[in-house]
Amino acid sequence: MTRRDFSERDIHMALDGELPGEERMAYEAWLEANPEMKAKSARYIADRTAMRAALAGVMDEPVPARLRQALFGQAPAKAPAWRSRWWLSAAAAVVLAVGGLGGYVAGIDSTSRGGEGDDQLAEQAIAAHVIYAAEKRHAVEVPASDKDHLQTWLSNRVGLKLVAPDLAAQGFQLVGGRLLPAGEQGKAAMLLYEDAKGERISLFVTAESAATSKGTYTAEGGGPEAVYWLDKGYACAVVGSLPPERLSDVAKSAYGQLLAGISS
Amino acid sequence: MDDKKAAILSEIPRLRRYARSLLRDRDSADDLVQDCLERALVRLDNWQTGESPRRWLFTIMHHLFIDQMRKVNRRGEAAMLPLEAGEAQAAPADQVETIASREIMDALQAISPDRRAALVMVAIEGFSYAEAANILGVPAGTLMSRIARGREELRGLLDDSSRRRSIRIVEK
Structure with a gap:
């Protein structure tokens, strides 16, 4: 088994599925030995879960008619002026x-x-x-x-x-x-x-x-x-x-x- | 042509989710998606058939988003007058949010746009670091540091808001 020092950076990699499979076990052992890092990892996971939950509903919403129209060519050729203001929010x-x-x-x-x-x-x-x-x-x-x-x-x-x-x-x-x-x-x-x-x-x-x-x-x-x-x-x-x-x-x-x- | 449009159509829910995480307000987010679709149609030839349109569309949308953020920054404080706050407040009544959802969405809006995009791209949209770095047009190292800082910033903001909530002060 490969042996290396882990750091906070690995918490992100593990969370994002970027940690090589062969390092996974050593990483888990490192987490167990470092309660502070383990807590940090748990917190990031919880925040991600909350973020996903907050946005999950969007996927189930029907595609708004205006977007469908934009794609299939029934929308006005020129974007209405108000629309370019989305960034204001x-x-x-x-x-x-x-x-x-x-x-x-x-x-x-x-x-x-x-x-x-x-x-x-x-x-x-x-x-x-x-x-x-x-x-x-x-x-x-x-x-x-x-x-x-x-x-x-x-x-x-x-x-x-x-x-x-x-x-x-x-x-x-x-x-x-x-x-x-x-x-x-x-x-x-x-x-x-x-x-x-x-x-x-x-x-x-x-x-x-x-x-x-x-x-x-x-x-x-x-x-x-x-x-x-x-x-x-x-x-x-x-x-x-x-x-x-x-x-x-x-x-x-x-x-x-x-x-x-x-x-x- | 119609095959391409059908493939794009099936990506709209994801584009809307990404836009919502960037902008929060539903109408504003859909405006961004609509801008993205219109630009994509003009450049339909740039997209190689057989390839998933996902990365291509996300790249277009990200450029639109970042261009506008830069303009906002150049305009500086003028764009931050309370005039716009009212617009962001005007969320449709049917958007029912739990306190937790509202807090995390508020916090997400408060972190820098670059970090927000990087974090959401990976944590919500499930792109790999390589894909996300490619879409955002930054080196992988930059992407990783944005993700790490984004998560840390988000955590700090959520801690602040739960502290506020615990003394029942802020009502939104």
């Missing part, structure tokens, strides 16, 4: 990864306080605002230019019929929105707005509320203020660092429009 993965991390940080901030009811909602809304409103490029997951999709998507996730309020009269334009965790299991929609000077406010809406109340809240030590309402079945907070009167004005308008949307 790859670029978007980078953005999503950043968004995920942001949510992680926001989550830690909001759950570690452990407040109750109203305060908890307000704290979560403020934590989200502090993190995302400060982001120039990654503030939102879906931009205002895709407003219809934004509203549908967030409505489906949050479980409320959401309409992004028009706050132009108060000087604010919609930037976009994102989905966030809320409470123990829930989800919240965050809508971000900006005025001509770049001042940002956010709306935080969730379907996680059994109580009815309203009020304003500022974290100990200052920072942005939240104006919130809890109604049966949903809760809303408007967060920003505006003069109280202006924030209250924005909040009233936003609340009225959200309410009209939810009950429409």
Whole structure:
């Protein structure tokens, strides 16, 4: 039997069927003698199994008609412009990864306080605002230019019929929105707005509320203020660092429009 | 001619799977496959009859993918504005994914395109190192290091996401 030193490289070769058959036994013996390498091998195998499982369904899907047509010549000769944009989703993965991390940080901030009811909602809304409103490029997951999709998507996730309020009269334009965790299991929609000077406010809406109340809240030590309402079945907070009167004005308008949307 | 098309047709499920692993979003992946099929039809004469069209088609698709990735990189950050994030989010409602599937697909998208292609080509599509190196147009040593680094990167990302999940923070 051939005798040689194995290395991590051989784990990949063994996994990919590239290890010569006559080395297989010696390799297995080496794995047994090196628990760390054995664990690594097992982990790679598990990841591969998961990857295969995640993609297995694709093979069973029927071939889409448009691909069949492309092959058998009934497709338009010129590719439609939108189609050459498939690669954008790859670029978007980078953005999503950043968004995920942001949510992680926001989550830690909001759950570690452990407040109750109203305060908890307000704290979560403020934590989200502090993190995302400060982001120039990654503030939102879906931009205002895709407003219809934004509203549908967030409505489906949050479980409320959401309409992004028009706050132009108060000087604010919609930037976009994102989905966030809320409470123990829930989800919240965050809508971000900006005025001509770049001042940002956010709306935080969730379907996680059994109580009815309203009020304003500022974290100990200052920072942005939240104006919130809890109604049966949903809760809303408007967060920003505006003069109280202006924030209250924005909040009233936003609340009225959200309410009209939810009950429409 | 029709024999060739029939042979190509039977490769579509694999091409779709590979595209899905590269791009995740179903429509985007099918767009890539469609681009690949259209280019293949123009170059039908380059394919020797009697040979499996698989490697030929994968090579075409890989070139399309890598060309676009390079363009994205050249455009730099402009292509990474949140505008595109919304498009990637718009997965069809019928795509039911388990948490495990979603995590692994997310992680796969987060590793570099070169490593992703190399890893998937071998681990999912079952090409040998020699075949994959040929399709990707890189030396075998480069392929192997991409696979090794890809697996390691994937593992790190999955560890991160399970850590996040364990404290129930991120909801997607």
